[in-house]
Amino acid sequence: MDPLAIQMNIDPRKNKMIMNIVGKRKIEEETALVPSTSKISNNNVPSHLRSIEDIAENLIDNLIYVEWKTDVFRKSAYNPPAASLPGLAQLLSATSNLSIADKLGPMPNWPIERNISMEKEKQMLKQGLRPSYYNRKEKKHWLAFDLLTIIEYAKTFPVIHQLSEQDRIVLLKSVSLLCYNLQQSWFSYESKSDTVIHPDGTPPLTMRYFGVEYSKKSILPFMRDHVDKKEYCLLKAIILCNPATAGLSDEGVQLLTTERERYSRALFLYCMANRGLLGPAHYAAVLSLVDMIEHQAKRQKDMHLLLRIELPNRCRVQLIEEVMD
Template sequence: MDDTRCSTSSENTIELPEILTPKATRSAQRPTKCLICGGVAAGFHYDVPSCNGCKAYFRRYIISDRNLKCKNKQDCFDLTIREKPIKCRPCRYKKCLDVGMNPLALEVDDKQADAGNFKKVTKRIKDQEENEEKEESGQSKQLVIQKIESMHEKIQKITDMLTYLESKLEQFQLSAYNPNWVDIQGIEYLLRSANRISLADRYGPMPGWPLSNDEYTSLPPSVIPVVRKGPPPYSPDKKHWLYFNLITNIEYAKTFMFFHKLNSRDQFILTKYVTLACLNLHVSYASVARKFDCRIQPDGLKQPVRDEDHYSNSVMSIIPLIRYEVQATEYVLLKAICLCNPAVPDLSEHAVVLLAKERQVFAEALFDHCLRNRTNGPSHFSDLIGIIDVLERQQRMQKDLHLLHIAPLVAKAPKEFKIQVIEDIMDS
């Protein structure tokens, strides 16, 4: 016989005490002792092992109007202080009730059911059952309330953490930290190094921001002319925003605990796939929050100009944010959902399971927020999740545009013109 199966041999059978044995098991066993008088039991009567005499006595007394009282200490049938009970009718009846004889198990006619003792005991039982049901119902409601409150507290902690993280990202973008792209040797270099967001405190804010329009005149209006001439000369007080925003969103991913549970290969694959989508959402929401319908960078630079190649795909993620009036909490949760993408190709099974679990947490938080704060909660949640499809289409268009127009030019340009972080992200 298979060792994993339960054994049914007699040597492994555990005998439960008679009073603790389940009713279905007790009914299949013949009781030996009457729980009322201590005599020989004839079977289970009214749910209790008892002799025929005690069975008959209980029936006679309960369908009567008798109200007898004990002339002793009301312990005549207490077998813990005497071997044999004293012949006392009220104590015998009381003992029947104490050991659990069930009056509702009696078959009675209308006249017998109207007897004083039967009505009194059955009412007491029904009242007790109702009280227990109310108590259980109250406990259940309390547990539900506690669970809802606990869930709300958990969701609040998540949204508070994400909101705080966004404030640190904004501070990072506005900081004077502005590394030359020659110093950042691609995604792997960023993933191996310490998180840079805290550098904002060390460097402080960039002086003189936002820049005036005159200060942008030397900057090319679109990416393609930049590549043809090489990237704009590095300036410590002006940032190459595609490059810097990619760094910002890679550092954003590195702040999550689950990200560090991924192996280096999965981190690299996930970063290449989701960073541009997170960047688009990040920049688009920041622009909409500042009442713009086009991209605007932290220093005040509007990008891009309204040219055919770039404008339409750059505002793809702005339009739904305006249409659905996306709130700050919805934005931070949606961005976290976008980061935790288990559908990224070539991820390990471990990564897929981990990302799916994390995405579910943020999705539940977003759904709860929509239910609490939107009159059309479920449909609004669906609209927000649909923005992720827009982000993925947008990044696909941007990567195709880069590979078609820019990558060939980068390949011919001198090495110092190549921004490796951009090439790593776009080459996927």
């Protein structure tokens, strides 16, 4: 995967983190072309002889690659109608669709101008009406699209394909909303917003119902603890690989336990290397973000149930219904 080929609003050559990884990849490629007189070449070092730190660093690099692709996918011109999205089983059985973003490029005409107060918008939605900006072709159904994004993100993990079909469905039904909330909060924090926003500049539906202060709560922990991108990527992988998900088979639990331990170990090593004596406390602080997003997910499911009652004729999206059930 070439990170410089990813469509981004900001020139990737100005991003120090990206260029560091590109540099390491180039060194690896050049080293592979140099004949070695050693019986063990640099590229064939057995995994048990590699340092734990090197393994953790490679793991983090791979997660950052996936996150870049995911971010490009979110910002792309790809915008399927929410009602056309299939359920979890069909999405998980299909090949990854992240690469479509490279073909379509970024969505034009963002950010979207709303020209309506949040309270007025809330009243219109309760009446079954749609604000005019909802009809713009650049406007995405963000709950549906971001859940789709999480499914595509999950399919980049080899462990997901090692699970049985039933285990994949059970897992993603449980963790998709958690990853969705973490992804939204990180994007908003990285965009230097103190409230949750979508890539097109619009606020989420939850802000209209729960208020601005509720939205701020999901950003404050990132600001308070100065969480960085590598820590976020590792936490997202930890949340995805949840062996405690109810309904998993014994084999699925074992696979996910092993995978989660890899990411947890990498996060701990990274915190220790970058935070010094504060490493253990920071590691605990990063993991504590899970409690916040679990609380968010519970409130969102409650809100979804209330909307079903208030708006019984509202168009339902299969993917959303399965995740919210």
